[in-house]
Amino acid sequence: MPSCRLLPIAALSACCLAHAQSPVAVPAGQGQGGYDFAYRVAGDKRVAPVQVFDDGRQTYMQFRAGQVPPAIFSSGPEGDRLAPVSWEGGYAVVAGMAREFALRIGEVTASVRYQGRTLRGASMGTARQSESWGGEPAGRADFPVMQTARLPPDPQPAAAMAARMPVRAAQVYEATPADRNMRQALRRWAGLAGWTFDTEHWAVHVDIPLAGSASLGSDFKSAVRELLAATELSAHPLQPCFYSNRVLRVIAYAESCDRRAAETARQG
Known part of the structure; x- marks a missing residue:
């Protein structure tokens, strides 16, 4: 199909300014040595990223040019949770890290699993001392391990538990x-x-x-x-x-x- 360019109007003016995208570069930050690329990608190539890495705080996923980005979920014992995603320099940036991500467009799926030696929590934003994805204790934890043994008894445990339950983010288009x-x-x-x-x-x-x-x-x-x-x-x-x-x-x-x-x- 031929293409046309729109005049920028209202809140969508940033959407229709040019045809070409600048080359994708590794995000600036800690440098090459500060990134962990120990991720294994499996599943349908139509939704799978070409590479995945993290900087110790958040996870970066790069997709093929022209590929429709899928919905990204962090996987854990309680099931899949929709991951908050932003875009930086051509990368999908997932807040936090997880041992496994699920990517989906309808019934087409792929998975990303961390296989390095750094601790990963069961879901985004946590870490467990008893588990390591490499068989040996990790040298660092990506997030602080919560110390709950010293906390006083909660007078209203049910209400407190409900307050601590994460709120699932609404789908944003x-x-x-x-x-x-x-x-x-x-x-x-x-x-x-x-x-x-x-x-x-x-x-x-x-x-x-x-x-x-x-x-x-x-x-x-x-x-x-x-x-x-x-x-x-x-x-x-x-x-x-x-x-x-x-x-x-x-x-x-x-x-x-x-x-x-x-x-x-x-x-x-």
């Missing part, structure tokens, strides 16, 4: 340079929200490139509308169509979401 264009961003979002959006559902003949990043909230429909609103002042304004069978289509702004009405208008 973000458009990033890794998506390359609006069509791929919408395809990724639809997979996260349980909607269907395939190639034939992008019913226009242009691709809208993305070069910046924007966070568009946690509601799928609102995020889609806000993303496509950035095309209103362009040569190809677009609009979304949401159907009861959870199918999303993108059409020209002048067309109707009712296919029968659109067909009648064309025949007339």
Whole structure:
């Protein structure tokens, strides 16, 4: 498809500034010696990163050019938890570290497992003295080990336990340079929200490139509308169509979401 560039408007002005991405570089910080690359990637290459490493505080994942970024979960005894992810220099940056991550787009999955000798907790943000992923005691712990034996009895254990339970972060729909264009961003979002959006559902003949990043909230429909609103002042304004069978289509702004009405208008 030919591509077009949007005029920057409102909160999405950062999304549509250029076609090309700068080369990916290792994040600045501790230097090459301060990074741990002892991760093993397995599973479907469509969602698997090409490399994974950490700097002792957070985990970096690099994906192939044009690859749709998957949802990333930290895995532990209590199951998978959605990991908070930001983007830095072309890398998906996961806050904290874990012994294992699960990556998923719908039913397509991959896994990342830490195989080094540094302690990793059962979930992000913890470490256990009794476990090490190398068979020998690690030289450092990534996070302080909690000392609970000296704490006085809790007069309200049930309420305190509820207060300490982690709050699961709501899904936030973000458009990033890794998506390359609006069509791929919408395809990724639809997979996260349980909607269907395939190639034939992008019913226009242009691709809208993305070069910046924007966070568009946690509601799928609102995020889609806000993303496509950035095309209103362009040569190809677009609009979304949401159907009861959870199918999303993108059409020209002048067309109707009712296919029968659109067909009648064309025949007339």
